[in-house]
Amino acid sequence: GENVEQHPSTLSVQEGDSAVIKCTYSDSASNYFPWYKQELGKRPQLIIDIRSNVGEKKDQRIAVTLNKTAKHFSLHITETQPEDSAVYFCAASLPTGGFKTIFGAGTRLFVKA
Amino acid sequence: EADIYQTPRYLVIGTGKKITLECSQTMGHDKMYWYQQDPGMELHLIHYSYGVNSTEKGDLSSESTVSRIRTEHFPLTLESARPSHTSQYLCASAQGGGSPLHFGNGTRLTVT
Numbered sequence: 400g401e402n403v404e405q406h407p408s409t410l411s412v413q414e415g416d417s418a419v420i421k422c423t424y425s426d427s428a429s430n431y432f433p434w435y436k437q438e439l440g441k442r443p444q445l446i447i448d449i450r451s452n453v454g455e456k457k458d459q460r461i462a463v464t465l466n467k468t469a470k471h472f473s474l475h476i477t478e479t480q481p482e483d484s485a486v487y488f489c490a491a492s493l494p495t496g497g498f499k500t501i502f503g504a505g506t507r508l509f510v511k512a
Numbered sequence: 513e514a515d516i517y518q519t520p521r522y523l524v525i526g527t528g529k530k531i532t533l534e535c536s537q538t539m540g541h542d543k544m545y546w547y548q549q550d551p552g553m554e555l556h557l558i559h560y561s562y563g564v565n566s567t568e569k570g571d572l573s574s575e576s577t578v579s580r581i582r583t584e585h586f587p588l589t590l591e592s593a594r595p596s597h598t599s600q601y602l603c604a605s606a607q608g609g610g611s612p613l614h615f616g617n618g619t620r621l622t623v624t
Contacts (some may be wrong), residue, residue, distance in 0.1 A: 400571075433582035437552070442602065442615040483515060486552050490613075498543055498609045499570070502555040502565060 402424040403491050405503025411477050413511050420506045422489035423471040431492040432465060432472050437505075438485045446487075473501070479510045517609045518603050518616035525593055526624055532617045533588045535603030543606040544586040545613065549600050550574055555602065561586060593623045 402425040412418050424432075433448035449463045449472065451454045456463050460479075462479040465472040476483055516537040523565030526530055537544065542563050547555040561580040575597070577589050586605075590597055600620050604613040 415516055432559065433612050435613075439552070443555070443613075444615075445612040448612055457524070492610060494609050497556065498606070499560060499568070500545065500606075500613060501557060502547075504554040507552065 400434065401491055401493055401499065403489060403501050403503040404508060405489050407506060409507045410507040410512065414479060414481060417427075418476045418479055418497075418508055418510075419475075419482070420474060420487055420489070421471060422472045422491075422503050423469075424471070424491040424501075425470070426491070426493060427467075427470060428495060429491040429493050431494075432463070433490050433492070433500075434466065434474050435488045436501075437488065439504060440477045443488060453489075462470055463492075479508075481512050482512050484508055484510045491511045516603060516605050516614050516616040517602075518619050520619060521617065522620045522622075524550065524622045524624065525596055529588050529593050529600070529623075531593055531621075533590075533601050533621070535586045535616060536584050537586075537605040537614070537616075538584060539605060539607070540583065540606050541605035541614070542583070543608065543611075544580065545604040545606075546570075546576075546586070546588050547576065547602045547604065547615050549602055549618075558601075565592075587601065593621075595623050597621060597623050 430451040435443035437443040518527040545560040561576040603616040
């Protein structure tokens, strides 16, 4: 079955610096890769997503890149702010078997003011 | 307002009890999911459904069951609760293939 690995598990950056989180997936049939942000005590919320026919997508300070050949995708946050502090999850969705969605283990991002 | 609702928000029960966690969505989504998550930790897929009368098992499904009789409703049942079931349970739904998941606020379960 699909397996998603996410690194690092914890990331601490200074306000204004960039943060990069990396994920790899195992099943080449996965074709949809969303990223979620979860603040303390709240539900995960989608921040950006990318489909397998696209290599890069950007939304203001957030960007995601996808390398299908290597089966990895990354989240890039530029000009980080304290409110970016949260747990970030990557996920991969398989189109077969009902669009099973598997999550990475999460990255806890701390942005120091 | 179209959303996904979970009840109860908090539940404390004794070992061996049978419980059902409720999840309903008013967005007309075909796909629904149950995840188990300890606070801030990994989300483990328990069950998912891609439509009425269709359910599939995830990685942690062996101690629970689900049903999908109506599009909007996807309850999760633990036949005999154990302390190892203490966790947060998140329900989610999605419009279709390759669509983002919308999560409910979760049920925090404590089994004593």
